[in-house]
Amino acid sequence: MSPTLDHRYLIFNKPYDVLSQFTDVGPSKGVDTHRTTLKSFIPVPDVYPVGRLDRDSEGLLLLTDDGQLQHRLCHPRFGHPRTYWAQVERIPDASSLQQLRQGITIRDYTTEPAQVELLPVEPILPPRNPPIRVRQQIPTAWLRLTLREGKNRQVRRMTAAIGFPTLRLIRVSIGHLHLGDLPPGQWRYLAPGERSELFQLAYPSTHPLTKG
Template identity: 60%
Template structure:
């Protein structure tokens, strides 16, 4: 076993050691010699790959390999076709323009486990779910992209990294990926 898929819950860091109010991976996994291949912010959920193979870890995490990452983002408001086009063309952020992305409105709320704690709901502001596929991984990039087009992200779930899918893994669960 060289590669593991893990469904990282909200509030868990992409490292084994907890820090402050955030839990670490060791609260969920007992896999000596395994390390995260890439990062996922503590306030984001979903697929995190872990491996015991240093070369594989470098390949997955290295932006030069441009492995696609697919995210489902619950955003405030209903994005227009123009907002989706902006995301697809690339958005200007404070650290420069993003690469073009694939962006689409999901037809319905995806079948995800409820988040703990739940997102904040505003009574008179609707939400929508977007699918964003990017080939780079800047700090908080998806959140910054959706905010730049006027739709702040309320919940963010990574569902795929290249060919590896989150699938039906429950939050906090892991399975072999290789």
């Protein structure tokens, strides 16, 4: 079964403190906790996130009503690249970065090798609301990490395991799909070329797809 252009595909720049879901029912007794959800930003019906971003993470969230593509991109065996910018406490040295590249043992699993580099300059980003905690005596650094797996809170646990806690985390790309200059809290439909790249990511060998 092939994906079609009848489906809807959009990206959203998820702000901090927003749940990656459209409804928020409390964990007990069905109590509505009134936390901010995607419903406050996206009026498109019947689309759902492909994967998720934690409430305290920001950046690119892909949404669609294409269930097959959603499955392909979320299933671990299809591991597709996701790139994050992580602001960490203190400045990692070369040895620490190499640990992240080789894989970190966290609880009962070891992470897959990752692409990791120290950004030479701080990226230009809108301020976070609320801002991160600042400790004047402790410098911070920005890392670019590209992973092909999505364990729960993986980036935060990886950097914490080597002694550099993550202060701010932003997903900037999924495969060839980039956040670009889309402002926080805004969404848009994918352009035809972006849809084609997305299909090629999800179906690399079985679907020679046309650009619509």
